[in-house]
Structures are given as C-alpha cells and as structure tokens.
Amino acid sequence: MSVTEFAAAVRPVTDDEVEHFRLNGWVKLEGLIDMSIVEGILARAKARMGENPLTLSTDRPNDLRPNDFNWYERWDGCSHHDDWIRSFSHSSPIATVAARLMNSAVRFYYDHIFVKVPARSAGTETPWHQDLPHHPLDRQGALTMWMALVDCPPEKGTMRFLSGSHRSGPLGRYLNRADGINLLDEHPEMAERFEISPPLHLKPGDATVHDLGIVHYAPPNVTDTPRWVYALQWLPPHARYTGAPNHRTDNHGLELDKPLDHPRFPIIPTDWPR
Numbered sequence: 001m002s003v004t005e006f007a008a009a010v011r012p013v014t015d016d017e018v019e020h021f022r023l024n025g026w027v028k029l030e031g032l033i034d035m036s037i038v039e040g041i042l043a044r045a046k047a048r049m050g051e052n053p054l055t056l057s058t059d060r061p062n063d064l065r066p067n068d069f070n071w072y073e074r075w076d077g078c079s080h081h082d083d084w085i086r087s088f089s090h091s092s093p094i095a096t097v098a099a100r101l102m103n104s105a106v107r108f109y110y111d112h113i114f115v116k117v118p119a120r121s122a123g124t125e126t127p128w129h130q131d132l133p134h135h136p137l138d139r140q141g142a143l144t145m146w147m148a149l150v151d152c153p154p155e156k157g158t159m160r161f162l163s164g165s166h167r168s169g170p171l172g173r174y175l176n177r178a179d180g181i182n183l184l185d186e187h188p189e190m191a192e193r194f195e196i197s198p199p200l201h202l203k204p205g206d207a208t209v210h211d212l213g214i215v216h217y218a219p220p221n222v223t224d225t226p227r228w229v230y231a232l233q234w235l236p237p238h239a240r241y242t243g244a245p246n247h248r249t250d251n252h253g254l255e256l257d258k259p260l261d262h263p264r265f266p267i268i269p270t271d272w273p274r
Contacts, residue, residue: 009034010093013100021101025166025214028200032097032207033147037088041230042149044082045113049075053115053226072126072227075113076247080264085111089232092269098143098234099272101209107260107267109142109233110248116157116227119220125157126218127182129174136244138257140166140213141236147207149228154199157221159208162194166213183215190215235260237267 010033021027048056053073054064067073079086088094089111098106116126132140152158168190174183184191194215200208210216212233221227241254252262 006037006088006091007093009037010091010097013097018100018103021209021211022103024161024163024197026161026163026197026208026210026216027101028202029097029207029209030203031205032145033094033205035205038147038149038204041085041088041113042228044085045075045078045115045149045228045230048078048082049073049113049115053117053228072114072116074115077110078113078230079111090266090268092271094145094232095234095268096270096272097209098145099270102141102143102234102236103272104141105237105267105272106270107235107237107239107265109235109260109265111230111232114146114227114229114231116218116221116229118224118226119222120224125220126159127174127177128184128215128217129182130171130215131212133170133173134175134246135212136242136246136249137212137235138240138242139236140169140211142212142239143209143234144212145207145209145232145234147230147232148202148204149230150204150225152202152206152227152229153223154201154219155222156225156227157218158200158202158227159210159216159218160199161197161210162190162215163197165190165194165215166211168193168213168215170213171215182217235265 017027055067055073056075079089090108095106171183171187238259240257241260243256252264
C-alpha cells in the first residue's frame, strides 16, 4: 500500500481520545485501522503461525514451537520478517497516532502478533503487571497499540487496566515468574487507589493503546476460537538504553545510556505537530 492508501486506512485520533489517554494511561480507539489492514496482517499471521497457531522462534523465525508460557502464542518482530507488515508499522499515518497520544516525535520500537488460545487448550490469564520493568528503557512514556484482528468480546480475554496507575512509577517485574505471584499480590493498595477499566469489546480494527507503565492484565479466553491481536510499540525518541537483556534490543550494538539510534528503531516522520 502507498502512503496515501495507509493514510486513508488509519483514522486520526480525537482530542477527547488524547485527553482520555493522558489522564488514564489507556484509551480505546474504535475503528482505528481499516479492514484492509486487518485482513492483510491476519492473513500473514495465519500463514506463518497456522490456523491453530504456534509461536515463531525469535532466533529462527520459520520454526514453530509451543510457547513457554500459557497466555498466548506469539510472533515477535513480525515487521522484520514481512515487508508488507513493515510498510504499515513504519508508516507515517500510524506513527502520527502515537505522536498525538505521546505529544512528541516517536521512535518505532517493536511489533508482535499475540494469539490468546482458548482456555480449554491451555490458555490462561495474563497476570497483573506493568510492561515497563521488563524493558531496557530509562524512562516512562512508551506505549503499545493493541489492535484486534478478529472480534474480541470480553470473553476472549481483552485487557483490563487500573486507570491512572501509570503515574505510580515502576513497581517490579511480574511476568514470567515461576512463583505465580502477580503485581496485586505484592501491591494490593493499587486495586484500592485505582479504578479498574470496564470489560471491553473490540471489533476488528478497534484498538486499545496503553502506556507501558500502566498496571493491566488479561483474563482467559473462554471462547472456542483464538484471540488474534497485532501489537505495535513506540518510544519517545530520547529514551535511553539501560543494557538490561531483552529480545528486542539484544545483539544490536546499542550503547549503554544512549538513545536507541539504530536502523531497527527508526524515528518515523509524522504529521505531529500540525
């Protein structure tokens, strides 16, 4: 697709949506992307992962294997392996959405396909956590766009957020823990201080966007079909690399305490500010 076609396939965010995001740390964007984008990404994901999806290895992106964790199957860094997805993920129209919400220029960070499989085939809930402590970044401000590729009612495991909790700062690492402890087990006051968002129904092309500092989780997918989602992540351009291990940034020669100035993490031209 051309830049003009992508511009027609991604709608601008409204002032009310920007205000909601900055106040709450998350926002639902109905009809963010056109069905042409949804269908294109979904077709490529299924071709790579299968109709009954398995995870694509980050080391060998053509090798399929069950995920080590039961929350979802995944295809990490899909735009690095598919030129069409890359043409969307690195396009100005979608970057402009991130720029409006962040009120800054934006750096492409990473993208994924996340597939939460039905609970009857081992899919479980994604525990309460923040994303930021799992990333080698020295500051807040990064965000994730989480775009539904299929109909995603609450029963399919759409995310829930503690609204405003992104202002609490990093609270620790709670993903992938072997002891089963989640963030609210050790920080129960968070559930008292911040209101949980309502159950969300996302139709194909709808998205939620959340700050990497917000506390969130996803319940199990209790339906009979997988929940297919495309997630796209953005950084403030001046965010600096801490050196912590992470599959997004390992082995790219990034310099400690320097911005992520590398072809893998380009600053994308946008229409911000207008």
